[in-house]
Amino acid sequence: MLMASACQSSHAGHLEMRKRSRKVLPLSEKMKVLDLIRKENKSYAEVAKLYSKNESSIREIVKKENEIRASFAVAPQTAEMTATVRNKCLVKMEKALSLWAKDMTRKQIPVDGNVLRRKALSLYEDFCKGSPQTIYSKPFTASKGWLHRFKKRFGLKNVKFTGEAAYAHEEGAATFPAALQKLIKEKGYHPKQVFNCDESELFWKKMPNRTFIHKNAKVAPGHKTWKERLTLVLCGNAAGHMIKPGVVYRSKNPRALQNKNKHYLPVFWQHEKKVCVTTIVFMEWFHQCFVPQVKKYLEEEGLEFNVLLIIENAPGHPESVCYENDNVGVVFLPPNTTSALQPLDQGVVRFVKATYTRLVLERIISAMNADPDVDIMQCWKSFTIADAIMFIKAAMDELKPEIVSACWKNLWSEVVDNCKGFPGIDGEVRKIIHAARRVGGEGFTDMLEEEVEEHIDGHQEGSMSEELEELVNSCTEEGEDDDDEESEAEPAMWTxxxxxxxxxxxxxxxxxxxxxxxxxxxxxxxxxxxxxxxxxxxxxxxxxxxxxxxxxxxxxxxxxxxxxxxxxxxxxxxxxxxxxxx
The missing domain is CATH 1.10.287 (Helix Hairpins)
Incomplete structure (x- = not known):
């Protein structure tokens, strides 16, 4: 009994001793430990004896020297725990990588773990170039463990299309056109009654990367390039007719449009904070733009309002749209076949963007002709969303029916007459080069066709990091007001x-x-x-x-x-x- 009591007493004392010996040193004491070793050349054993610590504990402090010194600069001196310095480049990179992965999925480009890790390293390096040098505890290596945690944080369950899944997508792309044509014949649809809708982002104020306008805009105080983005909603039929384009913008009532009646713009105006086509945005477009526009068009053509709408299988396109109107049949393209089958994605979107780019440059030239002393940067800064809408309308007016019709070759070849291929933008690129040289200046006089095509295509591999950073900024800046949005004003009226x-x-x-x-x-x-x-x-x-x-x-x-x-x-x-x- 006494022996048991003595053992318990001894064990309790031992635990108490162990508890005292494991007391965490404050950051200030850890800094003194580091100074003793680094400046006074004390041995690990000497310092451990001085602080009544194990030698391994002192070695652990030295091992985390960078982290401790960084924490000491921002934390109270009496703090006991080491504060982790937040790696802002890593946070930005992960947000950008998740957006990139979703974009690759939308474009049906296969992505696996190795591709994600390589892209992560590339993005991390790009984001760290322009960031202040900060000491972090560990270098980023895009390890398999990091990849597992990243996929879990952002809900990326599967970003790889291989084996049976890839075969299913190829099979869907091969068999869908025949099934669609069978449906069209059964329902008796005329080419004027079959429509396709496509959405695409447009950085409406962005210049090619090497121009001095683009470089100055990147470093201008208060300038937020991500805000200069809109989503185009294009819709046309197999006969080549395009209905009024839709524009999704971040503000409901920007200053440039405060005196305009939104119902009489040359585009169908919608607003959404992140400039995305959500279910609400799409259904609003369907009921208020697509149905009335198509109904009016078919009445003028002497045809019955009985149409077929072909759309991609996107998150913003709900299956319920199939039941919204008895006179509108809706067909979804097979998953991951958009790039091969979506008609407007075969050339129409690129043509509109190319024409838009040329019109923007011609606007600068017109301003220079009107005033030879005009400052090009000021001319560019004065470019508003109202100007963008005007150029979108002008670009749509230059879109000929035969260009639109030719893009249906993969999906409905019978409706395309004597088509030699999808419409190219070579002519527009040459016009853009000519206009750029007339503007003059850095990045304009020596502009290359490859740069123009990369600018038109938008999110290509070469410029992806920059535009992803713009999207990341839009997601991470919280509580920010729309600078150019004010309360709704009555439209201006003629007198x-x-x-x-x-x-x-x-x-x-x-x-x-x-x-x-x-x-x-x-x-x-x-x-x-x-x-x-x-x-x-x-x-x-x-x-x-x-x-x-x-x-x-x-x-x-x-x-x-x-x-x-x-x-x-x-x-x-x-x-x-x-x-x-x-």
């Missing part, structure tokens, strides 16, 4: 004085052209074009005058009545009439 001002400026312009141009035949043609172009406004003006005449101003001889009766208010255009300024 008689506004019409008078516009017509007066137009007349001055025509007079100057007739005065300055030595070639009279040309000046007559230009002034006639100006007059013809103003005809819609002239008709609007005449309508407004007729409404005004319904309220004649009466003259009263009695001063008292004239004093009491308020002056007739100026009649303005009703909100239901279209705004011609858009």
């Amino acid at each position: 008689l004085p506004k019409f008078a001002e516009v017509f007066r400026i137009a007349q001055t312009l025509k007079d100057k052209i007739m005065e300055y141009d030595p070639w009279m035949e040309r000046s007559i043609e230009v002034t006639r074009m100006i007059t013809d172009g103003l005809q819609p406004l002239q008709q609007h003006f005449d309508e407004l005058k007729r409404k005004r005449q319904k309220f004649p101003i009466r003259t009263f001889s009695q001063k008292g009545l004239a004093k009491k009766r308020p002056a007739p208010r100026q009649l303005i255009l009703s909100a239901s009439a279209p705004s011609t300024s858009s």
